[in-house]
Amino acid sequence: MKKHIVVIAGDGIGQEVTAVGKQVLDAVAQKYGHEFTYDTALIGHAAIEATGNPLPEETITKSKASDAILFGAVGHPKYDNDPSAKVRPEQGLLGIRKALGLYANLRPIKLFDELLGASSIRPEILKGADILFFRELTGDVYFGEKGRSDDRDTAYDTMIYSRYEVERIARKAFEAAMTRRRRLCSVDKANVLESSRLWREVVQAMAPEYPDVVVEHQFIDAAAMLLIKDPRRFDVVLTGNLFGDILTDEASQIAGSMGMLASASIGDTTGLYEPIHGSAHDITGKGVANPLASILSAALMLDISFGMKAEAEEVVSAVDAALKAGYRTRDIADADTPDDMILGTEAMGSQILTQLASVAENQVV
Amino acid sequence: MKKHIVVIAGDGIGQEVTAVGKQVLDAVAQKYGHEFTYDTALIGHAAIEATGNPLPEETITKSKASDAILFGAVGHPKYDNDPSAKVRPEQGLLGIRKALGLYANLRPIKLFDELLGASSIRPEILKGADILFFRELTGDVYFGEKGRSDDRDTAYDTMIYSRYEVERIARKAFEAAMTRRRRLCSVDKANVLESSRLWREVVQAMAPEYPDVVVEHQFIDAAAMLLIKDPRRFDVVLTGNLFGDILTDEASQIAGSMGMLASASIGDTTGLYEPIHGSAHDITGKGVANPLASILSAALMLDISFGMKAEAEEVVSAVDAALKAGYRTRDIADADTPDDMILGTEAMGSQILTQLASVAENQVV
Ligand SMILES: [Mg+2]
Ligand SMILES: [Mg+2]
Numbered sequence: 001m002k003k004h005i006v007v008i009a010g011d012g013i014g015q016e017v018t019a020v021g022k023q024v025l026d027a028v029a030q031k032y033g034h035e036f037t038y039d040t041a042l043i044g045h046a047a048i049e050a051t052g053n054p055l056p057e058e059t060i061t062k063s064k065a066s067d068a069i070l071f072g073a074v075g076h077p078k079y080d081n082d083p084s085a086k087v088r089p090e091q092g093l094l095g096i097r098k099a100l101g102l103y104a105n106l107r108p109i110k111l112f113d114e115l116l117g118a119s120s121i122r123p124e125i126l127k128g129a130d131i132l133f134f135r136e137l138t139g140d141v142y143f144g145e146k147g148r149s150d151d152r153d154t155a156y157d158t159m160i161y162s163r164y165e166v167e168r169i170a171r172k173a174f175e176a177a178m179t180r181r182r183r184l185c186s187v188d189k190a191n192v193l194e195s196s197r198l199w200r201e202v203v204q205a206m207a208p209e210y211p212d213v214v215v216e217h218q219f220i221d222a223a224a225m226l227l228i229k230d231p232r233r234f235d236v237v238l239t240g241n242l243f244g245d246i247l248t249d250e251a252s253q254i255a256g257s258m259g260m261l262a263s264a265s266i267g268d269t270t271g272l273y274e275p276i277h278g279s280a281h282d283i284t285g286k287g288v289a290n291p292l293a294s295i296l297s298a299a300l301m302l303d304i305s306f307g308m309k310a311e312a313e314e315v316v317s318a319v320d321a322a323l324k325a326g327y328r329t330r331d332i333a334d335a336d337t338p339d340d341m342i343l344g345t346e347a348m349g350s351q352i353l354t355q356l357a358s359v360a361e362n363q364v365v
Numbered sequence: 366m367k368k369h370i371v372v373i374a375g376d377g378i379g380q381e382v383t384a385v386g387k388q389v390l391d392a393v394a395q396k397y398g399h400e401f402t403y404d405t406a407l408i409g410h411a412a413i414e415a416t417g418n419p420l421p422e423e424t425i426t427k428s429k430a431s432d433a434i435l436f437g438a439v440g441h442p443k444y445d446n447d448p449s450a451k452v453r454p455e456q457g458l459l460g461i462r463k464a465l466g467l468y469a470n471l472r473p474i475k476l477f478d479e480l481l482g483a484s485s486i487r488p489e490i491l492k493g494a495d496i497l498f499f500r501e502l503t504g505d506v507y508f509g510e511k512g513r514s515d516d517r518d519t520a521y522d523t524m525i526y527s528r529y530e531v532e533r534i535a536r537k538a539f540e541a542a543m544t545r546r547r548r549l550c551s552v553d554k555a556n557v558l559e560s561s562r563l564w565r566e567v568v569q570a571m572a573p574e575y576p577d578v579v580v581e582h583q584f585i586d587a588a589a590m591l592l593i594k595d596p597r598r599f600d601v602v603l604t605g606n607l608f609g610d611i612l613t614d615e616a617s618q619i620a621g622s623m624g625m626l627a628s629a630s631i632g633d634t635t636g637l638y639e640p641i642h643g644s645a646h647d648i649t650g651k652g653v654a655n656p657l658a659s660i661l662s663a664a665l666m667l668d669i670s671f672g673m674k675a676e677a678e679e680v681v682s683a684v685d686a687a688l689k690a691g692y693r694t695r696d697i698a699d700a701d702t703p704d705d706m707i708l709g710t711e712a713m714g715s716q717i718l719t720q721l722a723s724v725a726e727n728q729v730v
Contacts (some may be wrong), residue, residue, distance in 0.1 A: 120486050120487055120490045120593045120594055121485050121486060121487070121593070122485055122486070122487055125485045141524060141557070141558060142557050144521065146558065146559040146560075147559060148559060148563070152563075153527055153528040153529075153563075154525065154526070154527045154528070154563075155525070155526060155559040155560040155562065155563035156509065156523050156524060156525040156526075156559065156560055157523070157524040157525075157557075157558045157559055157560050157561075158521050158522070158523055158524075159506060159521060159522040159523075159524065160519065160520070160521040160522075161519070161520055161521075162518055162519045163518040163519070164518075189607075192506070192507050192522075193506060193511065193522045194511040194512060194513060194520040194521065194522055195511075195520045195521055195522050197520065198513070198517075198518075198519075198520035220610075220611055221610045221611050221613075221614040221615075222614065224589065224611050224612075224614055224615040224618075225614045225615060225617065225618040226618075228485045228486070228593065228615065228618045228619060229485055229618050242554075245585075245586045246585055246586050246589050246611060247589075248586075249586040249587065249589055249590045250586075250589040250590060250593065250615070252590065253589075253590040253591075253593045253594050254593060
């Protein structure tokens with residue numbers, strides 16, 4: 001298969017980790033006989049420095065012309081001290097999501113056995129959890145009308161959803177469930193909210209098209225409990241923008257190791273794949289950043305944008321194997337990790353490439 | 366001190382557990398020289414059976430004339446099979462909250478060392494956690510305007526808060542923080558929501574009146590993470606109706622033992638104190654219900670409505686001592702609990718009364 005990928009490394013450790021993510025994509029292409037071509041584009045602080053614009057027009061053009069985007073991070077500490085800055089790195093990310101119509105945020109929460117110790121949750125409750133969140137990204141109370149009364153004493157926001165907005169993300173969630181364990185949990189607050197009742201109506205109406213998918217509906221408060229009580233009960237979780245914001249952050253904390261978490265923002269065309277960790281300027285340029293979230297973002301790209309399920313699974317298995325072999329980056333090492341097993345960004349990348357190669361040999365045997 | 370208490374036992378195990386809660390109040394009154402008088406009133410299914418009304422006028426009158434309400438539970442399985450029933454037990458609880466202007470829901474999450482094993486969270490993260498949630502109860506998206514477009518394809522709800530609504534609950538939260546560890550965390554989504562910006566404005570404006578209270582603001586998504594990552598960092602948590610609904614349920618799950626959790630609904634006059642467990646008809650009348658949540662609700666009444674801090678702490682200590690002595694009700698027993706340490710409702714009540722008496726002896730010595 002031929003695919004064209006734009007690498008938008010952005011700021012801070014984004015540069016270092018996407019370089020490794022790209023190496024992994026290359027290794028997969030070579031092994032499976034795919035042809036991946038690449039371009040690069042600017043965003044965030046890097047783009048502001050070069051062009052004055054956090055999202056240059058050229059970046060949008062290149063992105064639209066690509067099959068997928070491997071994204072790094074945006075952000076720079078100089079803006080933290082200047083909250084009034086009109087031009088900010090983060091505008092680049094919000095802008096590209098809008099330009100590409102990325103209405104669904106996907107967040108896989110996949111627990112690697114070797115890292116169970118990093119979570120606050122007991123390992124026996126967590127082990128084997130594997131959840132894929134679909135959070136709606138362009139609607140809800142974030143974008144509804146908001147305002148104040150003239151006397152400034154009353155403030156309001158509008159939670160709002162239209163049928164087509166729910167339909168398009170619900171369809172993606174059902175399709176994903178079909179390639180996984182065929183369970184879909186839709187989260188809303190339909191006992192109270194009209195927008196949730198519409199949400200539930202749409203999901204219920206779509207369910208008969210996917211008779212193999214077991215659908216359940218949970219209220220957001222119950223879902224926030226169940227995620228802690230029994231994370232393994234979830235497969236695909238589908239929810240709105242606000243409830244998704246809360247649940248995916250809660251779930252990241254349950255997973256424990258932020259440096260391991262990938263995400264995707266997808267719409268009807270080009271998808272964008274990125275680690276959930278930020279630009280981490282405190283460790284930028286030191287060669288110690290954990291590249292595994294970028295590697296797992298690449299795996300997500302293979303799976304979601306290219307439909308290369310086997311290739312994606314092989315990348316995830318390679319990460320698992322490197323962890324099982326005892327290799328760690330600094331952020332996921334613990335007191336028991338021997339010094340010589342704590343690797344830098346490039347060395348961890350090499351381990352994953354080695355694992356990918358050795359899986360191939362095993363398959364040949 | 367003279368206090369008049371209405372016991373509204375309601376349905377199911379509400380009867381059994383409030384009987385024990387009342388015994389504990391009596392023991393406290395006797396020991397500290399207070400004079401507590403009691404009345405009873407009907408609510409829920411019990412009230413429907415007797416009068417046809419889940420909230421008889423007499424119940425409201427008696428409640429308004431009291432200093433506090435010890436509440437049991439409402440609910441009956443016969444209504445679960447008939448979702449269209451016009452008259453329902455739950456209307457009693459919603460109605461009395463409204464009649465008494467109960468705008469703040471208080472939920473203490475206090476972890477007893479002996480029960481740490483019941484949580485999904487690792488004991489070393491949880492041990493010592495002691496949080497008091499203040500959830501606003503009469504505003505927000507639950508009560509704002511909601512509706513559908515004529516074509517039924519767009520649905521909306523309105524999140525809305527007025528300054529006075531935030532002020533009155535914020536004041537109660539600050540006052541409570543002053544009697545505790547003097548930390549207040551206000552949870553909102555002020556980076557996105559106008560109603561949250563008003564919320565934060567009010568809390569910030571009030572903070573200078575309480576210079577001893579360390580105030581922090583967290584976004585709801587960050588709070589949902591921090592509650593798992595480091596529950597001990599929280600003392601008083603103040604938040605709106607929707608975010609409070611989610612966070613208090615998440616926190617109950619962190620605590621693990623639902624049968625141990627008390628709550629209060631308060632306004633500017635009479636407060637209502639109740640376990641968070643429901644009517645539990647499956648075990649009603651068997652004498653096995655856990656009375657500790659009702660006992661802890663009584664302790665909360667002593668603390669919040671009567672300002673009897675020492676008395677309240679003594680009740681909590683008595684519960685702690687009974688647990689440390691190894692006594693359990695069935696719901697909080699585990700595989701290691703010897704059969705003869707698993708007590709019924711009344712026997713567990715007697716243990717608490719015994720502990721209260723023995724604390725007295727220790728104090729005399
Ligand atoms: Mg968030
Ligand atoms: Mg709830």
